[in-house]
Amino acid sequence: MSELESVIRRLEDLDHRITPSRVAVIAAVLAHSGHFSVEDIVRQARAVGRATVFRTMRLLTDIDVVCRVLLEDGSLHYRVSRRGHHHHLVCVSCGNVQDLDECAVGGLVRELAAATEYEIEGHWLEFYGRCAACRGAVPVGARR
Numbered sequence: 001m002s003e004l005e006s007v008i009r010r011l012e013d014l015d016h017r018i019t020p021s022r023v024a025v026i027a028a029v030l031a032h033s034g035h036f037s038v039e040d041i042v043r044q045a046r047a048v049g050r051a052t053v054f055r056t057m058r059l060l061t062d063i064d065v066v067c068r069v070l071l072e073d074g075s076l077h078y079r080v081s082r083r084g085h086h087h088h089l090v091c092v093s094c095g096n097v098q099d100l101d102e103c104a105v106g107g108l109v110r111e112l113a114a115a116t117e118y119e120i121e122g123h124w125l126e127f128y129g130r131c132a133a134c135r136g137a138v139p140v141g142a143r144r
């Protein structure tokens, strides 16, 4: 089964209607290996109305087909995601984004909930920096 078919299967399992527009948006999304904006998808899926693109992106976010990445300049991008809740390392120099395996702030969320009596429903955490390639990183042992 292709990735496109498996996403369509998941939507069907969740009782979402599969339309040619939705399939066009999903295909455009899956063609990306890096991060992209909703505007990129609007441009690529030309036959699909903007509102449908936005609604479909929302749906794909909800079912964890894509994750959202907040870039350092404040723009919101998306990435194909193969895991559930996670955070990112974002290189501010080349724009490379790396998924982090786990959420490290579960303890903080529980403490906050206890201290504030909030029922915490979500959080957002990205790390910004410069990747090894952009730092021209030399192995530590070879440095003078």
Ligand SMILES: [Zn+2]
Pocket: 067, 068, 079, 081, 086, 087, 088, 099
């Ligand atoms: Zn991600």
Ligand SMILES: [Zn+2]
Pocket: 091, 092, 093, 094, 095, 096, 130, 131, 132, 133, 134
């Ligand atoms: Zn970089």
Ligand SMILES: [Zn+2]
Pocket: 085, 086, 087, 103, 104, 105, 106, 123, 125
């Ligand atoms: Zn988290």
